[in-house]
Amino acid sequence: MNMAALKACSALVSGANRGLGLEMVKQLLEALFRSLGLYTAQDVNGLNLLVNNATVLPQKTMLTATVEDMQNTFNTNVIGALFVIREYLPYLRTAAKASGKPGMSCDKAAVINISTDSASMSFMPVLKEPFPFFPYSISKAGLNMLIIYTARDLKVDEILCISIHPGWVRRDMGGASIDARESVEGMLGVIGSLTEKQNGGFLDYTGETIPW
Template sequence: MSSTPITVLITGANKGLGLEMVRQLAEDKGRVKKLFACCRDPDGPTAEALQTLAKKFPEIIVIVTMDVTEQNSIQEAAKVIAPLLGSGGLNLLVNNAGLGLESSLQTTTTKDMQDSFNTNVIGPMNIMKEFLPHLQTAAKASKISGMSCNKAAVINISAMDGSMDVTKETYSYMAILPFRVSKAALNMLTVCAAEEMKKDKILCSVLHPGWVRTDTGGPEAEIDAQTSVKGMLKVMSTMKDKHNGAFLDYEGSAMPW
């Protein structure tokens, strides 16, 4: 990604795409200086693979407790991370944690929708707000002239299911209404944040990871996590000013809003 190692924060890093992203970044020698792998239960059974990975890369991976739906938890995580960032700030924030509830208009409850918005929209918004000063520091400290994920960037992991156009074609066999509505809101949040942060030269974009075999994607999905993450990291490495506020998939193709 860069000749200068960067600092990265990934949410939902204990399994699925988040864990695979931590793995690929840590294994890419010299790419990352510090990687803050955030998850809500670092000492629980679902974080065992992350703990093992962190022991393999003790200089790089720092596991941090963060429940993206809890403002206090985000602030406490920031208190742990801030002193470890140094003068270079935070180069890359990946809002990866997500909640994928399967239900239709008839079956979705108020709580389903609130939980989906708390995780998929309000969480990313609060995390962006909390870490904005550190992204600004990174943007100022970087010698890279244009926007870049090596300089200062927020990548929000959304879904093609949040696309209005795609939903017209796919809703009849896959409702997932709270997921679609909240990911569409995450897309709008990204465009708004991109407009607001462009004065600071902080890039902000949305990625669709593909349909991936994880707990969210299910066993019938088209690709494995390794392929998805390899693709997303490649796409991130090519992003520049013209990709600010863009919606791309893991192969770099533009997605319809």
């Protein structure tokens, strides 16, 4: 993946005190420092890149999830993402207008929702391993619908919107395939190469399209 394609001057990542959010901020800063010579302070105008990464993941099944589990998960994973987008929309619009570039790209203005393949209605029925995160999957399916609406409604502002799956990333519990660095390098490479062709899409960290 070509991270050099990523030229966002200003970015906001929610849930960045640990995990993939923290790794993403580190790599965005590295990319910014590498390209510092390309920018002056006047280049920062509005917000280029908004990443909805914050998530909660209660370990509950369809049979054990409580009303509170469902509400808390939706509050952070769907409603939180919606209102972060609404709050920062004026800044995204400013960046899109200020860019003066045609089309859509993340160095102009973009909303990236970090989703999961476990929200895919095609993927879940064929998943072999048990996946005891029912409220999470349901909420991320809602987050995916949020990106469909957002992409449609913000098209007029030329703000690019996608959902992305970061891969299954190694945590203490193990069982996953890639580490955080590889996942974020992949996602930033994909994000940096986006155009209006991918607007409203659901991709993974390698750039492959995931079926809804």
